[in-house]
Every structure is written in C-alpha cells, then in structure tokens.
Amino acid sequence: MPNDDYDSPWKIALERYFPEFIAFYFPRIHARIDWQAGYEFLDKELQQVVRDADTGRRYVDKLVRVRLLAGGESWVCIHIEVQGDPEDEFTRRMFVYHYRLFDRYGQPLASLAVLADEQPDWRPEGFGYELLGCRMQLTFPVVKLLDMRDDLDQILESDNAFALVTAAHLLTKQTRQNPASRYTAKLRLIRILFQRGWERQRILDLFMVIDWLMHLPPELEKKLGDDILQIEEEHKMPYVSSIERIGIEKGRAQGLSQGQKQGQARMLQKLLAKRFGMLPSWAEQRILSAQPDQLEDWSLRVLDGKSVEDVLVVREEPAKYADD
Structure with missing residues (x-):
C-alpha cells in the first residue's frame, strides 16, 4: 500500500469549505459567526507569529478572521489546529500560539482543535499552571474524530462536505493494511459523490480529497478508474474526465x-x-x-x-x- 498523505487533503478541504468545517465540528460557533460578512485566512500573519515555536506534527494550522453576529463591526480571529498524532507538547503549543496571537492583535481570540489521531484516551483540552497565587489557564474546544467511527452511516447522510472528509479520513485509517477493503470504501464514497446532486466543482474538489487520502495500489487504482467511468454512464454525468x-x-x-x-x-x-x-x-x-x-x-x-x-x-x- 502506498504511504498515506493526510496533510494536503485536509488543508485543501478546510480552505475551500471553511464554513462547513465550522458547521460540522463546531456548530455552536458556526451559529455565532456572521458568514455574510465573509472571512479571511491569515496564513502569513500566523507564520510570522509562530515560526520560532514551530514544533510538533499536525495536518493543518490556520488562523482565520471572522465577524460575529453580536460583535458589531469588529473582527475576531479563530486559530485552528487539526492534530494528526498524540503529542506531549500539543497543549503547550496551543497556549503559546494563543498568547502570541493575543499579543499581536490585542484582543481575545478562539483556539479550536480537531484530533485526528488513533488513540482513544488522548483528549487534551487545555494548558495551565499556578505559581504563588498566580493562575494561568487556557481551555479550548476539542473534537475527536475517533468518536465518530461507529456513526459513519449516519455521518454519510449529511450534505456537509466535512461529513465526507471525516468518513474518508476514518476509512483511510481503518483500511491501512487492507487494500481490498480500502478499494470498496473508496468506491462507496465516490458513488455518494455522484448521488448527492452537487455542482460539478464541488464534486471535483471532494473527489480530489478522497483520491488523495485513500491511496490504492496501481492495479486497484486502474480498476477504480473503470468503475468511475461506469458510474458516470449510469448517472449520465461525466464529472471526472480522464484528463x-x-x-x-x-x-x-x-x-x-x-x-x-x-x-x-x-x-x-x-x-x-x-x-x-x-x-x-x-x-x-x-x-x-x-x-x-x-x-x-x-x-x-x-x-x-x-x-x-x-x-x-x-x-x-x-x-x-x-x-x-
């Protein structure tokens, strides 16, 4: 089985479907954001703030500026990390990034974490310390993808792009040592893409994420290509051309x-x-x-x-x- 790549698909999906990312994983926060005002990724600003604290392994690290419904004309920042593996320094890094960003922008911000690892008991939720009566504490909202693995059928009933991304991620993890099972799972997700009736560009975007996540050996990849052609003929919608x-x-x-x-x-x-x-x-x-x-x-x-x-x-x- 080829080596799996999680970083790039997550980055692409989050950048293209950020409102759906928040809606799927943090629905209460989604309800408080003024989406009509737009949003802005602050990648360069984030790198300038955290470049010398760049430790650990994560899939995505994003800073996004949004406007809250109850916030008038002011903008606020949301820092997001999608963490791929358990890491002792994870909570400390979240704390360091948080206070550096607070210092840079001079206003409160929200830190959010999506845990995409495979250890059920690893559930970091904050960082803090106390010394001589001085207490410092950061607690941040956390979503654990592993908690969703028994609800895949229900998740795949959702039209949210990140329902499909989450399912693809979990199925990629589950089928790491079983190419035949991965082929079956990947074909299932691609069929769902065609059944949704989504616009063509959305199908292509999510097809790329699934294809990127769920690597297959060459012989099964070729078989999958033939299956896709048949699915396209069934739906009379040639979404994914050979080119x-x-x-x-x-x-x-x-x-x-x-x-x-x-x-x-x-x-x-x-x-x-x-x-x-x-x-x-x-x-x-x-x-x-x-x-x-x-x-x-x-x-x-x-x-x-x-x-x-x-x-x-x-x-x-x-x-x-x-x-x-």
Missing part, C-alpha cells in the same frame, strides 16, 4: 513534493536555530524559497558552517567553456 484525473494525479504528486520540501525546510530551520540561535528574517525567507536540492546541500553544511551566512551561501557551478 481531469491526470490533472488530479499531477496535483497530488506536486502536493507530496511540496510537503517534502516543507519538511526539509522545517528541519533545516531547527538545525540552524539549535546551533546559531534565533534565525534572522532573511534566512527564513531564503530557506522557504529554496529548492529541495539546495535545502539538502545547506543541511549538510550545518555542522561545518561557522555562521548562518556561511551555511546559506549559494554556491554556483564553475563556468564551462566550449573548446575553440
């Missing part, structure tokens, strides 16, 4: 490559920070804009380099001249 499937596969490959590059960049940042201290902004930008081979070259120089500047210098190949 679009090629494009989706290309997009998935690019996403995997991008994820590997981000992993290389994070590791290099940590190595440099451990050796030379907090990195200057120019170094952060140079690392984030570098290609994988350049990142690999810089990582090899960390032990021998005398400074950040020495490590991140770009070495050019010597010029080659044709024979006269």
Whole structure:
C-alpha cells in the first residue's frame, strides 16, 4: 500500500469549505459567526507569529478572521489546529500560539482543535499552571474524530462536505493494511459523490480529497478508474474526465513534493536555530524559497558552517567553456 498523505487533503478541504468545517465540528460557533460578512485566512500573519515555536506534527494550522453576529463591526480571529498524532507538547503549543496571537492583535481570540489521531484516551483540552497565587489557564474546544467511527452511516447522510472528509479520513485509517477493503470504501464514497446532486466543482474538489487520502495500489487504482467511468454512464454525468484525473494525479504528486520540501525546510530551520540561535528574517525567507536540492546541500553544511551566512551561501557551478 502506498504511504498515506493526510496533510494536503485536509488543508485543501478546510480552505475551500471553511464554513462547513465550522458547521460540522463546531456548530455552536458556526451559529455565532456572521458568514455574510465573509472571512479571511491569515496564513502569513500566523507564520510570522509562530515560526520560532514551530514544533510538533499536525495536518493543518490556520488562523482565520471572522465577524460575529453580536460583535458589531469588529473582527475576531479563530486559530485552528487539526492534530494528526498524540503529542506531549500539543497543549503547550496551543497556549503559546494563543498568547502570541493575543499579543499581536490585542484582543481575545478562539483556539479550536480537531484530533485526528488513533488513540482513544488522548483528549487534551487545555494548558495551565499556578505559581504563588498566580493562575494561568487556557481551555479550548476539542473534537475527536475517533468518536465518530461507529456513526459513519449516519455521518454519510449529511450534505456537509466535512461529513465526507471525516468518513474518508476514518476509512483511510481503518483500511491501512487492507487494500481490498480500502478499494470498496473508496468506491462507496465516490458513488455518494455522484448521488448527492452537487455542482460539478464541488464534486471535483471532494473527489480530489478522497483520491488523495485513500491511496490504492496501481492495479486497484486502474480498476477504480473503470468503475468511475461506469458510474458516470449510469448517472449520465461525466464529472471526472480522464484528463481531469491526470490533472488530479499531477496535483497530488506536486502536493507530496511540496510537503517534502516543507519538511526539509522545517528541519533545516531547527538545525540552524539549535546551533546559531534565533534565525534572522532573511534566512527564513531564503530557506522557504529554496529548492529541495539546495535545502539538502545547506543541511549538510550545518555542522561545518561557522555562521548562518556561511551555511546559506549559494554556491554556483564553475563556468564551462566550449573548446575553440
């Protein structure tokens, strides 16, 4: 079975269907937001605030600005983490991000967590400490996907995009060692896509998320392609053409490559920070804009380099001249 990738599908689904994300996992919060006023992702702002506290493994880390129905003209921020694995430092990181964002924007914000791990007993809900009469406490709303695994049939009756994303995530986890079962589960979800009567772009978006999450061996992937053609004929709706499937596969490959590059960049940042201290902004930008081979070259120089500047210098190949 190919390695599963959870980060990219979650990121795509959340960015494209953020109101449904909130409605599915945090319905009470959804009811308090003025969705007609719109919303804005603050990815660059989040990275600026938390870049030197970047620890742990999570699928999605987002900061979104929304307006509340009862909040007049003022905007508020929501920080969201979709956490993939149990982690001892998770609650501390949520606390650090929260107070840094509070300090930056000078107003209260909400921190929300979706736990996408496989350990039933791991249920972090907050972080705090008390010393000499001084008490600090952060408690945040949490949704545990594992709690929904026995309700898949009921979940799949919902028209919410994240009902399908949640089912795909849980079924991907359940079928990790069973390609035949994954094929059956994936085909079921794709049939549901066609039965919903959704607009074409929504079907393509969620098809990409399902296809990205639920990797299959090549022979079953080919069989699935034939099945999709038959489903399209049954519904007389050619939603996913062969050209679009090629494009989706290309997009998935690019996403995997991008994820590997981000992993290389994070590791290099940590190595440099451990050796030379907090990195200057120019170094952060140079690392984030570098290609994988350049990142690999810089990582090899960390032990021998005398400074950040020495490590991140770009070495050019010597010029080659044709024979006269």
